[in-house]
Amino acid sequence: MTAPPLVQGEALTRAFPRRGGLFGGGAPVVALRGVDITIARGEAVGVVGESGCGKSTLGRVLLHLLPPTSGRVLFEGEDLAEQPGDKLRALRRRMQMVFQDPYGSLDPRRTVGAQIADGILIHGLAQGAEAEEQVAALLRQVGLDPEHAQRLPHEFSGGQRQRIAVARALATRPDFIVADEPVSALDVSIQAQVVNLLADLRAQLGLALLFISHDLHVVRHLCDRVVVMYLGRVMEEGPAEAFFRAPMHPYSRALLAATPSLRHRGPVVEPIAGEVPSIASPPSGCVFRTRCPMAQPACAEAVPPLEPLPGMAGRMIACRRAAELV
Template sequence: MTAPLVRGEGLTRAFHRRGGLFGRGVPMMALRGVDIELHRGEAVGVVGESGCGKSTLGRLLLRLMTPTSGRVMFEDRDLATISAAELRALRRRMQMVFQDPYGSLDPRRVIGAQIADGMVIHGLAQGTTVQDRVAALLRQVGLDPGHAQRLPHEFSGGQRQRIAVARALATQPDFIVADEPVSALDVSIQAQVVNLLADLRGELGLALVFISHDLHVVRHLCDRVVVMYLGLVMEEGPAAEIFRAPAHPYARALLAATPSLRHRGAAASPLAGEVPSIAKPPSGCVFRTRCPMAQPACAQSVPALRLLPGDATRRIACHRAEEIAA
């Protein structure tokens, strides 16, 4: 296999809330040593409940946020050690599609100008070439090029998200993070945007991190899935295998809560209890307080993310991995 385009190694991110001894603040670990890699043309879905660290991970991979520890490698270049000029050049190749199509566009500027910004800043087009490129991008995402002089409020939510995709494509990126890009849209419009991303990934060979709580969308779009809980990866592997037979108890519970994705033989049993606070996570395995397989030993140490016994394609963070694989 070729070397990954993007690789996150031991990514940790701490935030602080007010309070604590001498007003230093209480540390909250949004991410706790996450490893992830992405190859050219690959789509990786990142799933989990709200607050599990999905969006933080996406921002770290794009260097929109600095990790507390760990590093992000882009084509074997550490984004923390390259020069400002090198990072600026790499910005062209890394783009993001945000969750809210209403808030991610400037309401006072026509959409053609907003799509053109990236290509102008990075010197990819100038003069009439900019207008031609904007028109081509609008056609590519299924919109009328004649609407380039309209303001964002003149478009529907689905159309605005298509505009956001066009803006991300304007710099000819290799890597896109899409952070819940359809959650703010009507169900009837969601499929259109997902199909658009799938078509563009195949056509352009984009590497895509797709962050979502919607397992239906992830199953349709992604090659691999990363299942997160409280800042840690619980399971990672091929989407087809995880949706067919999830291994980690948390992954099983997520799928069991979605009837049409429920794996064979699973009961519809929602997760018991609430997600613990990231300011005070459980000792040992962070999922143990809600896990039906938890034993006293699970409180003693954090399980390492390791290959599922007998499966060279999947990793699981569980002290009882051997029993699960049996």
């Protein structure tokens, strides 16, 4: 019998109400629209797409930091929304997040050692000297000196702060980590160090990782599988190697074409035309149709389901003209 995925999102929708301001009082803004996603134990899944496509919202919903408006999140087959407080608290120990801004996610008034120790103490994993020893071990694990535990966040570089954020996420011994653009604010050389650190830790600890990024190079290096999002919907999903070798969806092809060193073999793809529509009022039918070079009038009629591509293991695409893309 096949084991269930470690994390599974089913038909996830997340809407945000409009309150006050110039546009207040209207219909809710829907950031996720029926997203299905699975993450196996030890697997790294990259989520890519333009800004505002719902990547960060998806990560927060999977961690139950934001409850879904509809749909459900399962952790080892258990619906997070149905768990009592004590059970959900225990599950939260096994799910952690590394935020995009390593400085904004740390308390500037507390030592980094104290912040790394928070999860250890809150979940009763150790106390006193034993907790201090675990903090020291975590700092070594991410390539920092244990003596750094007594310093404040402003005393570190951006790369060091992100390593501290990783150490804090690891403190509760999680099985699943959401890394939300964890290297976008760092210099290129520091980005490589942090990405390699995540890859090493994943291999050593068997972590499942949801890696949210707009940097396709990093996703190709780190991830086993790629999920492409646009205006709250999944456009394409598949194994990373196959995806980067031959993207299928017109949007995926345009994304890779915008990164010259990742351009796939095949016909030349022109850059995506036009602006991203407002997520508050997306196009009918296929949300990408207003910018798609292959769009037909029928594309406006119904939302194309995310379906497997025949003969292509693990490849899925949401496009009415999928048969023409193979």
